[in-house]
Amino acid sequence: MNLFASPPSLYRGLACFIGLFGTFMANRLPLLLGGLLIVLVIMGIQGKLREFARFGLTVLLHIGGALIVIWGFVRKSGPNGEHSPEDGVLFAVLTILRLALLGAIFLVTVLTLSPDRLSHLLHTFGIRGWALAGVISYLNLWSDFRRNIKQIYASRCARRLMPDRSFATRLRQMPYTLRTLFISSPMYSLDRAQTWESGGLIHRLERLDKRTSATEDSFQLSGILLLALATGWAITTTVYFFKSE
């Protein structure tokens, strides 16, 4: 059995929930730093560090900056009455590390799933039949939706209805784009849903899922390891949480 093989969906889902719980219980800087380091190592093995870096730059950086400025330099205290800028900065850093860990755990446990494994994960947690088809469809329709939005903007350009690219002009396009999008999308979606019914595609999706679950048994060791790490993390943080209380 390969330790670095992709863990099964059920173990990933459970590890995600337990890991998130542990993160909310973590209230010490060394714990959060240690946890983040372990998750980053796993991310490195999965080859997902670049995605995490993008999340860090687009979401974490400006939240972290705002938190440090407000708590460390404006309030110069923590929220619970601690009266020093260092406490304010510490509070800000703890919050941002917690956010970083939440994102990292999601990425490592769920976002690294291939789409057929994702459907198996949802199926394992009781999302089946047409609901499963709806979620899968949403995930796959992103590229179509993005293309439709671009096509609508392109069509407005082609009719000289968007004469320049200023912010105000682009904003003015939004209601027309939304309406055309929301008229065409349900019409197409109704035909698609009817195809699922008439073609028996939902049953086929379930059959595909059964095949996926049959191939997952050989990866249990990596799944057990992931679950063990998450459980260990949750226990450690919970113990320290109650110790500090």
Place this chain on the structure above:
Amino acid sequence: MNIDAVLTSHPGNPIVLEGDNFSGRTDLLRRCVADRSQQGDQAIYLGSCVHRYLSSLMPSVHDELYIHALGARHEKSLFRFAESFGLTRCFSQSPFVLSGGEQVLLTILAKLALEPDVLALDGTLAELDQVNKIRIVQMLRASPIAEKTSTLLTENGYAADRMEDLPIRRSVGEFVTTSRTPPRFCASDFCFIPSINTGCLEAKGIYFGYRAGSLILRDVCFRLQPGCIYSFEGGNGVGKSTLAQILVGALPLHRGSISFNGRVLNPWKNPGQTVVMHMQNPDFQLFSDSVYKELSDLPDFSSGSAARLAGVEDLMTEHPFDLPFVLRKRLTFSIIAHLKRPWFIFDEPTVGQDIQTCDQMVAVLRKMARNGAGIIVISHSQEFIRRLETKRLWLEDGSIKEL
């Protein structure tokens, strides 16, 4: 006569339903599919915009085909056909990023994989180039994949573009009678007001790719004269619509230059200033909740002419999306033709249109060119291009060659 009788007498053979626009073909096909489904058969209807029939349940072209072919008797043959259609190079891509023609091929293969009793292709083949059309028809006629399926097809446009390999043809009048007067598309009332500025449109060294490292256009260069009609031709997915959108300013130009009358342009910053375009899918080019409001963007005297040209004078209070596909296409064609711009691009304007409408479109485009407009047409209809007497430009391997 009942269409079921015809299907029974020609099992497993494709049947063409002939008729003009508004003769009732679409109604007949939809009713046939609905009736057969109610009887417990598997019947599938495909219209001209095929991406609405892609399942969206699978992330890649390969998986889309796979989920449809699951358990099918001819699973291996299906994938062999996919290879012959050139779909294997797109196997890892999302079905929604394929070109129109590629989506048609994928959808037809996928639906055939379900082994339906009846498959209705209502103008579905219009977006295919000649080579792929012939391949599909041969597959429908002779392949074991389609032996269980009765296929009903509709064709539009000129007789010269029609498939010779489809010998079983029936008129829709045998099955339905319709007394309604179809809306006319008539060029005689068309009043074209030319732009004050006319001039040459020139492109030099255009390179473009949607993804890094994958170029669709490589060193595209041309110089087009006003008052002439040009055609961009080439197989499915070569980049004709992409080039057109760059000229309009709907896609950014990363490398190369576009000039009008010797002056370098930046179409991306001012889209539609020099070149306007009639898009292939009219649904994305309609933005109002009535035909009247849709035409109100045009100058007053043009909106009446546009309504008359499209044949929608009696439908001004209708929602554009309540019009049939054919009328929506005519409406957007008419709106674009009435814009006062130097250059016009029409992307597959004849899709879904009957012979009379195609002829009228030829007359409209000729009138525009005579009045100094520059016209570029993208079309798979060889007869339409022949009648327009276009100067032909062939797009292949990312660059343009004059034919």
Place this chain on the structure above:
Amino acid sequence: MQKENQDYAVTSDNEQQRKKVLLMATVPIGLLLNHAMGILTLYLKLPLYLDNIGMFLVTILVGVPAGVITGILSSLLGGLLINPVIPYYTASPIALALVAGWMAKKGYFRSIPRAIVTGILLGLVGATCNAPLVILFSGFTGTCTDATTALLLANGQSLFTSAFFANFVNDPFDKIIQCLLVVWMIRGFPKKLQIRFANSGYLMRNLIK
């Protein structure tokens, strides 16, 4: 044009089957619209969320249960794809779908003044559900409310007060814009779509006759 609008696609007379098709068709679109608007406002740094439009439309078209499902899935999937903070706000879409459904049943998406009233009510409901959660993240979630929260915190207000007031200031404004966009969109529906949704949800009650 009447004949063209006949409902050929839904072939079964079974009412359950028809409702299931409507649900399968609209929930993914609601999700896409929610997330597309959420990403757009984040990208344009607009002081708005606009990330419930899809859910409101699904509620009006198909009914409250579909709206609630859209809201829950939107939160969970938003955490996967946009911001890991979003799933913790799942209670808010549930409450918003219930209230939006109740208002739609009474025809409160029929006109602009009514839509404004609906927006204010939805804003208050959303703020009430969101405010306690903001404290969980110490006041900052990477959204437009952060600016108001920061201002109040800088003025010496407690975290609890800052978070509450920030949400009560921003949310109604955001929800009013969303309700107005919903009115604009449903008024632009063609007859063929109106017919499809005529017997489900509350669309016909909210269209001017």
